[in-house]
Amino acid sequence: MTNDCISMSMDLPLAPNPRGKIVPKVFSEQQLEEEAIRLSEVIRQPKRWTVEHCKTIAPYTLEINQLKKEKDVYLIAHSYQTPDIVYGVADEVSDSYSLSKSARDAEQQIILFSSVRFMAETAKILSPDKLVLHPSPEAGCSLSESITAQDVRDLREKYPGVPVACYINTTAEVKAEVDVCVTSSNYLKICENLPGNKLIFVPDKFMGEHLQNSLRGKKEVIIYDGVCEVHALFTGEKVLSWKERAKNIGIDLQVLSHPECAADVLEESDIIGSSEVLIKESIRLGQEGMTDIMLITECGTADRVMAETKQKLNIMGTCVMCRHMKATLLEDILQALREPRAEQIIELDQKIIEKAKFSLDEMFRYAEL
Structure with missing residues (x-):
């Protein structure tokens, strides 16, 4: 089926072009043509992702998929990544909760996480013995950057004994200070089932306000002041x-x-x-x-x-893009697969891993009740 069935009132930006800093392998004209057609058909936006444009990125997707097989790499991508990554090279695409489970359960010993930093850290926490690659070290998150481990310790001191739930959009250090992590797919269920009639929710103010409304009369929800800039x-x-x-x-x-x-x-x-x-x-x-x-x-x-x-x-509606999620291009993934730089390899302190893993394990336990 062609994309003629899609009528768009939302204006989307042009498909991204390679920066040209990484030169991919040379492939035959037939290989490039077949790959370009595959990409255009699976993305299903032929006006934006034309076959000609897909032909310019085909060498990258072809080499990335070759290297994945050769090195036994599991490539995970968040839904906000660009379509050439999502449909061109990713082994799994989903939201934070599903990708956390995939990182935990992956058989491969190398995980490449095409996303923002906190997601790659989460993969490392759940699979500490695996090599976790994050191709764009500069890709952060406004929510993750809105709170520190010390902020959580201060909240604990102010509200002693009150359980702390944190949105997964946080650093490993913050996860190490809380009782349980949550995602956008399970925060209501988990927070409702936490012990006591009061809880602290960090860092997303808006999600916290939704919790306050949903749990009114059941629990008092103390919220923080972080927001997603998107x-x-x-x-x-x-x-x-x-x-x-x-x-x-x-x-x-x-x-x-x-x-x-x-x-x-x-x-x-x-x-x-x-x-x-x-x-x-x-x-x-x-x-x-x-x-x-x-x-x-x-x-x-x-x-x-x-x-x-x-x-x-x-x-x-209006297209609003996350500059952090859109920081990763195919050539970043290719470079990380060929020879990762030190800053593309996720390294975390063992004590942080152990403490943060507890909060993530609690998330899985509560979510599956």
Whole structure:
């Protein structure tokens, strides 16, 4: 099926070009043509990811996939990575919780995590004996950078005995100071099941406010002041404006939002959930004839919906990209696979690993109750 079934009201940026700092191997014209067609067909955005453009990146995907086999590397990518990574070279693509489990359970002894730093650290915590590569050391996270281990210790001193739950978007050092980690797919379930009638939630203020509303009358939730710089850009006023404009032209707009958004955004949303939930629900809505949707999250989610739906969808809204997630290009992955630099190899203090692993193990335990 061609991409003619996708009608887009969301403007997406041009497909990224290689920087040209890493020269890939030489492949035959036939190999390049076949790979370019494969990439264009699986990405399913032929106007943005033309066969000609895919031909320029084909040498990178071909060599990366060769090196993965030769070196027995498991390549994991978050949904916010660009489509050439997600559909060109990744062995698994998902949200934080699923990728954490994949990192823990992978048979391969080398894991390359195409994502931001805290995710690669999480893989190292869960697989301390494996070599974990992070191709873009500069790719951080505004949430992760909003809180330190000392901040958590200060909160513990201020609220002695109160359990501390942290969003997985945090450093290894922060994870080592808390009782349990959570992700956007399990934070409600885990926090509701924590002992006592009070909890501290860090660092995401908006997710914390959603917890406060959801657990009102059951638990007091003490929150921190961190935000995701991407999701903080969305406002309830903007969402309401889109809904009213759609209604005026006879469109029943379905709004799907990530819980890192502010409370006024979530109030205007029909579905709230992790990246994977938003993707699955978008596809389900299309299958049920509700084809006008708006995704309130990083627009890599829209890339995945377009690639994976079989329905005609009209995806509306504004594309907001995470500069950290989009820092990684195919050539970064290729370079890390060929000969990783020291800063691309995740190294953590053993004591930090042991303490942080406890909070992650608790996440798995609570999530699977």
